[in-house]
Amino acid sequence: MSIELDFNALQGISALQRPNKPNLLERIVQLFECESPRCIEQVLHGVAVGDIESIRIGAHSLKSSSANVGAVSLSLRCRELEQAARRGDIERCALLSEGLVAEFDESAAGIRSFLKQAA
Amino acid sequence: MRETELPNSSLAVQNAHPQTYTILHVDDDAASLLLAESSLEDAGFTVVQAQNGQEALKQFVDQSPDLIIMDAMMPVMDGFDAIAEIRRSPGGEYLPILMITGLEDLESITRAYDEGATDFLTKPINYLTLPFRVRYMLRAKQTADALRLSESKLDSAQRIARLGHWECQDKAQEFFWSKEFSRVMGLPESVRTGSIDSFLSAVVNRDKQSVLTRLLRVFETCRAFNMEFCVGSDNEASERTVRLEVHPHFDVRGCCTHVFGTVQDITERTNAQQQIHNLAYYDLVTGLPNRAQLYERLEYALKRARRKNTEFALLFLDLDHFKQVNDTLGHDAGDELLQQVSSRLKVVVRDTDSVSRSPDDEEETKQQHTVARLGGDEFVVLLGELNRGGDAARVAERIAAVIGKPYTINDTKVSVTTTIGISVFPMDGGDSETLMKHADVAMYHAKEQGRNGYQFYSRKIHEAALARFSMEADLKAAIENNELTLMFQPKVDLLDHKVVGMEALARWTHKTNGPVNPAEFIKIAEETGLIVPLGRWVLEAACKQMQAWIEAGREPFSVAVNCSPVQFERGNIIDDIDHALATSGLDPRLLEVELTESLFLEDIEAGIELLRQMKVLGIHVSVDDFGTGFSSLSYLKRLPVDKLKIDQLFIKDLEIDPGDAAIVLSIITLAHNLGLSVIAEGVETEGQMGMLERYRCNEAQGYFISHPLSSEEATEWLSNRELQLLSKQVSGF
Incomplete structure (x- = not known):
């Protein structure tokens, strides 16, 4: 699986860093790491039991949070998921949810390594 | 309003601002909240947050934010419902609300505007530039506020001044007018446009034709004018006096493109002017013309008599022993007596025939007969256009007879008599002063000869008048007998x-x-x-x-x-x-x-x-x-x-x-x-x-x-x- 990361987004977050404040980028990435599994769980659960609304909400949240940290391909996948959910295309949702966990893991790992390099 | 007059007009985000704006950011995504907070606080804003629409409503009430950034999709209550609710709340009507929507979610954007969003941003948000957008929206809000304030001030001013405005684009076909115009003219407030007929429907019938004619003429002449007329029903109590200003508007080539103007209720001003006029020209006790008005009418009579080569008479009279009435019965009784005397004088003069032949002329002559009170117990009767002294003698005799009848004042019977001096233009004087003086002199002569009589200033006229007078009486008797x-x-x-x-x-x-x-x-x-x-x-x-x-x-x-x-x-x-x-x-x-x-x-x-x-x-x-x-x-x-x-x-x-x-x-x-x-x-x-x-x-x-x-x-x-x-x-x- 190939993922796409946009490190400009992370640099953009760094630009918002104010002096004498907690590290914003670190905080955002932590939020991404901590919050995303819950969203993924929502999507997978929805696919498993056929709860379209659950898929849509999970995908929508993850779409935004991943876009914030420059996880481009993850965000795109989430967008497609959300749209499919809206259409009620459960099969497409099932298809897209496959590899969702892997894509998140890789994206998160890529971001972490960028942070280490930057530090 | 020009931009330079606005405070905080600079776009420089980093600058310190005299006023701190509070921004309410509503989003269920913690990272978004964090990023926006960092960016906005850095730009000098105070940021308060909410995780969903429900919380947003509470924050709106508690924090009174200057602007709201609202995510669309949220649990509990989404952004659309929250906007609708805020717009309905006090203080929320004009609050700038920036809606955050999905990039291609056209449906959401449309709905956001329908619910009352001021503007929208699509995800992903560029948090670096977000403060600029916020600043822009705040400035637009200020401009709109200033405009609304100005409009409301203008509305209030127009309401206080009872001033309405109107315009007509096309050759008197259709008129548009303001709410205050409707109020002033007495039209239904809901009707704000109509034909020239409905535009003028409240004008009283007697004024309607002239207003219509002059208004139509402005489309030909393109010259500004104003006129005063009455509106309301044709009864004096509910009528209002208004002043209509009419101005043509010219384009750059000098062509008249439309006509506009104002209408103002000037009833009170007109009434006040009338009151001032009354105070200046009428006697307060009797309501008769006073000395000032008498002199004006006298000047008019002089001009007219010179032009038409006619005569007129001035009867100067006072009440014999009026002072005794005042002293014994009091001043109120004295005033009451003066009022009753005035009424009798008016009747005598009203019933005085004029020598005029045509009805129009007669009307004019009637207006020339004036009864005035000079003050105290002194009255003057101006008899316009006489051909002979006998007329004046006859009127004097009738006045003496009528004034001499008893009065009832506070259940007391009072009797007074009057002595009358008469001067005749042009024999006894060619100007007001001389005629008044000679009538006065004649009155004193009459008093010397015993009160309750009349005397002409000129003995010749006096004798001729008497002779003439008795001749008339004799002729009447001769015909009858x-x-x-x-x-x-x-x-x-x-x-x-x-x-x-x-x-x-x-x-x-x-x-x-x-x-x-x-x-x-x-x-x-x-x-x-x-x-x-x-x-x-x-x-x-x-x-x-x-x-x-x-x-x-x-x-x-x-x-x-x-x-x-x-x-x-x-x-x-x-x-x-x-x-x-x-x-x-x-x-x-x-x-x-x-x-x-x-x-x-x-x-x-x-x-x-x-x-x-x-x-x-x-x-x-x-x-x-x-x-x-x-x-x-x-x-x-x-x-x-x-x-x-x-x-x-x-x-x-x-x-x-x-x-x-x-x-x-x-x-x-x-x-x-x-x-x-x-x-x-x-x-x-x-x-x-x-x-x-x-x-x-x-x-x-x-x-x-x-x-x-x-x-x-x-x-x-x-x-x-x-x-x-x-x-x-x-x-x-």
Whole structure:
């Protein structure tokens, strides 16, 4: 699986860093790491039991949070998921949810390594 | 408002700002909240947050944010519902709300605007530039606020000033107006556009046409104007006075593109002006014109009298012993007395006839009669346009009589008398001051001679007025007591010298003064209106005498009666003629009415109508004094008359003045061409008779034939005449 990361987004977050404040980028990435599994769980659960609304909400949240940290391909996948959910295309949702966990893991790992390099 | 006048107009985000704005950010994504907070706080904003719509509503109430950034999709309550709710809340109506939506989610964007979002941003958000967007929206809000404030101030100002505005784009086809315009004009507030008719529907009927005409004209002339008129129903209580301003608007090429303007309720101002005017020109106690107004009217009367060469009188009067009333009964009673005196004075003056002839003129003259109070117990009566002092004397006498009647004040009977001084323009003075002074002097003279009387400033006028006055009274009595007599002057046919008629002439012999010149008493009779009963008497007596002659076996001829124009104006001459004919039983064809040309000068149509009615009665009509007046030949042919009477002026020198001879011949020829017969009066010589015969004049009248005769003398004269003619005929054979 190939993922796409946009490190400009992370640099953009760094630009918002104010002096004498907690590290914003670190905080955002932590939020991404901590919050995303819950969203993924929502999507997978929805696919498993056929709860379209659950898929849509999970995908929508993850779409935004991943876009914030420059996880481009993850965000795109989430967008497609959300749209499919809206259409009620459960099969497409099932298809897209496959590899969702892997894509998140890789994206998160890529971001972490960028942070280490930057530090 | 220009941008430079706005505070915080700079776009520089990093600068310190005098005011700290609070931004409410609503998002269920913690990272987004964090990023936006970092960015916005760095730009100097205070940030408060909410995780969903429900929390947002609470924060909105608690924090009163200056702007809200609202995510669309959120749990519990989404952004759309939250916006709708905020817009309905107090303070939320104009709050800037920035909606965050998905990039391609057009449906959400549309819905966001429908619910009242001010603007939108799509995800992913560029947090670096977010403060700029926020700043821009806040500035737009300030501009809008300033505009709303300005509008509301303007609205309030217009409401307070009762000032509405309006415009019309297209040649008076459709008008648009403001709410205040509707209020001022009394139109329904919901109606704000309409035709020129609905635009002016509230204008009172009497003003409508002139407003309409002037308003339409502005589309032709393109010139600004204003006018004042009344709106509301046509009853004075609910009417409002408004002032309409009308201005054309020109484009850059100078063409008038539309017309606009204002309307303002000026009722109160107008009322105030009226009140000021009243205070300045009217006496507070009596409501009569005061000294200031009297002098204005006096100046007007002076101008008018000089122009028309007429006279007018000033009556200066005060109440005898008024001070005693004031001292014994108090000032309130004194004021009450003054008010009652004023009322009586007004009645006397209102009932005073004017000498004017036409109704229009009469109206004007009535307005010239003024009763004014100078102060204290002094009053002045201005009698406009008099022809004789007798009028003033008569009014003075009536005033004295009316004022002298008892008054009831607070259940107490009070009596006062008045003394009146009279000055007459132009004899007693040519300006206001002199006339007032002399009327005052005359009043003191009157007081010296005992109060409760009147006195003219000039003794001559005083005596003439008294003489005239008593003459009028005597003439009235003479008519009533049948003391007038009738004289008859024969008219003969110039062909056979037979008597063809008699002219009846009224004569008056005064009890003490002897015979009065007919011209003199006829003039008095005309001026006083006594000519109406006098004329009636002459008609009846003449018809009666004529009928008596016929019944005595006399060969019928006609009797002629002079009628004055005043009889047509003040009486009903047709009825009088009809009555005289009916009571005497005289054949209408034997009655001839002599009228002067002046009757036809003012209103020829009325004159023709009168002649037509006479024709219906069957009587003959002749035009008296022909040649002396206007003598318009053009109207002569339109008049249904039978005869012209050439004035004696032309006959007197007929034999020696070729000019007079030419005129007489011309009149005769003209009359004959028009089918009229001609009579010459004032024939005194045989030579004149001869010339008139040669000129084919039809009839003659004058001393050569006979002086006017009493009825007895006439009877005798007729008998002798018959004998003479008979002997002539006999000798002729």
